[in-house]
Amino acid sequence: QGEVTFENVTFSYDVRQTALKGISFTVPAGKTVALVGPSGSGKSTILRLLFRFYDPSSGSISIDGQDIRSVTQESLRKNIGVVPQDTVLFNDTIMYNIRYGNIHATDDEIIQAAKAAQIHDSIMQFPDQYETKVGERGLRLSGGEKQRLAIARTIVKNPPVILLDEATSALDTTTERHIQEALNTMTKDRTTLVIAHRLSTIVNADLILVIKDGKVVESGSHEELIRQG
Ligand code: ADP
Ligand code: ADP
Numbered sequence: 001q002g003e004v005t006f007e008n009v010t011f012s013y014d015v016r017q018t019a020l021k022g023i024s025f026t027v028p029a030g031k032t033v034a035l036v037g038p039s040g041s042g043k044s045t046i047l048r049l050l051f052r053f054y055d056p057s058s059g060s061i062s063i064d065g066q067d068i069r070s071v072t073q074e075s076l077r078k079n080i081g082v083v084p085q086d087t088v089l090f091n092d093t094i095m096y097n098i099r100y101g102n103i104h105a106t107d108d109e110i111i112q113a114a115k116a117a118q119i120h121d122s123i124m125q126f127p128d129q130y131e132t133k134v135g136e137r138g139l140r141l142s143g144g145e146k147q148r149l150a151i152a153r154t155i156v157k158n159p160p161v162i163l164l165d166e167a168t169s170a171l172d173t174t175t176e177r178h179i180q181e182a183l184n185t186m187t188k189d190r191t192t193l194v195i196a197h198r199l200s201t202i203v204n205a206d207l208i209l210v211i212k213d214g215k216v217v218e219s220g221s222h223e224e225l226i227r228q229g
Contacts (some may be wrong), residue, residue: 002160002192009059021214037211048093081159117152144175
């Protein structure tokens with residue numbers, strides 16, 4: 001569950017310029033695809049269309065063979081988790097923050113997600129720190145830790161597809177790589193990951209799509225792309 005297909009998708013934000021010029025690809029269920037390419041090439045737009053923030057001008061997008069325009073927004077939201085760039089954190093515990101948006105999750109599910117996300121070494125060692133509040137006088141989280149918390153919040157929902165947009169991220173590349181690795185490990189082969197990234201030095205992606213000027217100019221595994229040069 002979680003096969004994502006783009007079929008000849010075009011999209012324009014305005015009449016003067018076409019952001020996507022016929023994008024086609026398939027990501028098998030449970031696999032990781034990385035969209036790489038220069039800034040402004042269309043990577044974030046692909047994610048926005050997948051989440052139906054916009055609909056394509058032409059072409060179609062489907063999950064498990066079903067056009068995403070034919071399902072309700074509610075069921076689409078259940079099927080696609082988005083790790084936001086800017087995580088909203090509350091001045092409350094890690095537990096509370098991971099639970100945000102996941103009111104039905106059990107304590108055990110929250111703790112498992114926090115551990116999987118390796119949110120904070122000290123939290124792993126001292127479980128009572130789950131009760132410490134995030135913020136000024138409590139735990140101080142780095143940008144990377146905040147994004148891990150966002151990942152934990154997303155994986156608690158256990159959606160078949162997760163989107164991660166690092167195309168315009170302010171995090172350093174080492175942190176970004178760690179986050180992708182954490183996400184990969186946490187979701188194993190259960191979840192289809194769609195990652196947008198500025199750099200082609202992505203590790204762990206099953207499929208890399210090089211996007212330039214709204215088109216897929218190259219695709220393949222990391223090794224295949226290196227072989228092609
Ligand atoms: P990337 O994620 O690869 O940096 P984007 O998908 O954000 O690229 O942008 C693709 C193209 O669409 C660019 O030319 C960009 O200027 C344009 N674009 C992106 N967002 C908007 C928007 N909200 N309104 C108008 N044009 C946009
Ligand atoms: P980074 O450390 O990756 O640059 P930010 O720029 O987001 O992350 O934050 C700068 C510093 O501010 C961080 O090192 C962190 O200690 C502190 N900080 C930011 N947001 C929070 C928060 N919600 N709770 C605790 N500390 C925070």
